[in-house]
Amino acid sequence: MPVIRLPTRLAAGVAGLALLAALLAGCGSSSAAGGAAGRLPVVATTSQVADFTRVLGGDRVRVAQLLKPNVDPHDYEPTPADIEAVGNAKVLVENGVGLESWLNDAVGAAGFDGIRVDASRGVTIRAGNGDEEERAGDPHIWHNPLNAKIMVADIEHGLARADPANAGYFHTNRIAYDRRLDALDGDIRRQIATIPPTDRKLVTNHDAFGYYLDRYGLTFVGSIIPSFDTAAELSGSNIRKIVAKIRQTGTKAVFSESSLPPRTARTIAAEAGVRVEAGEDSLYGDTLGPAGSAGATYLQMEEHNTRTIVAALR
Incomplete structure (x- = not known):
């Protein structure tokens, strides 16, 4: 089995999580098999992609949001509860463009094997200035509502892959939200x-x-x-x-x-x-x-x- 190297603060939490996972398995836990009342279990990293996912998923998904409001994503450290949530999810939604530099270690520790959605896929990324932390480009893609439309489409695709029976529901919600994003874009332009x-x-x-x-x-x-x-x-x-x-x-x-x-x-x-x-x-x-x-x-x-x-x- 390959060795997964984790940041020091994360490693201690993972050790505790391993014991918790063993206890849950011994009790016949089935939390990884599905969400409450049959809802699709989804983990979303940032507050923005969590909001998009809730809009699209409605009552058909159960969203666990890793980063709480007003928590800076750049230097975040996942908790054992975060890793457990990732391990139990069927879909993992991330902003991408290097914003969640801590995520790959958390995914490896959790043993996540579901559908991973990079919400930046298809967005034209602004270049960084050459520093190591900026080599992927500018990650703040959501501040253009037209980029938000691309992000929402990426998330819809991931949800539909994980739950084909509700694909039509997710699509209907996306079309309605796209109209709101277009209206937002027009209103910002008028105000500016x-x-x-x-x-x-x-x-x-x-x-x-x-x-x-x-x-x-x-x-x-x-x-x-x-x-x-x-x-x-x-x-x-x-x-x-x-x-x-x-x-x-x-x-x-x-x-x-x-x-x-x-x-x-x-x-x-x-x-x-x-x-x-x-x-x-x-x-x-x-x-x-x-x-x-x-x-x-x-x-x-x-x-x-x-x-x-x-x-x-x-």
Whole structure:
């Protein structure tokens, strides 16, 4: 049997999971054979792909979401419960483009043998800057609703393969959701058009909004953390450079993100003498918000982000 090498923090959890699996097997557990009330058991990694999967699957699927709202996906460490969920799933849905760098180890540890859906399949990926963590490209593909349509189609295909009897149901849900994504795209375009062209400039916590900027014609001035990965090192030099660029370009605001501390964004905005959007007005970058928040679903997230950007720049 091949040896699976795991990160140190993950290995301890896997050892406990192995004992749990043995106990379940001894008790005749059948959790891997199907979901509650016959629903298809699905694991989705990020909050975005989990939301898409719930929309498509409705009451025919049972979705276990690994990353909770406002949890940064870049440096996540799976728990023993996550690994157990993966092992019991029939379908595993991931964002792809290297966002879940921890996932392959978890899949190996769990012994997952179901259908794995890479929701980035078919999306045109923006290039990285050559750093090791960015060699796969920009993983924040969901910030363009047209990419979201591709992601949803990938997920529909995976669900239909795992549960052919409900393929028609999944397809009907996708067609209805596609219409909502098209409406979202049109609404964002109309709102962005109300910002004077010279003011369509964005400064954010990290490089999470490239697909949004490309789609809607905004200019990226810079970010506090100049990387797709929020775990990248922040330096005083970076802060001085972004303050200088804000002043030079006449950028009106700095936008913090819901999953990141707002202190640095506030400091930079104060030094540059511009508005800062933080707290409840933060952008949802890497993750959806909790239930009841302005970013509880994908559609709400993009609507909130757009309203916040337009209000600050118009």
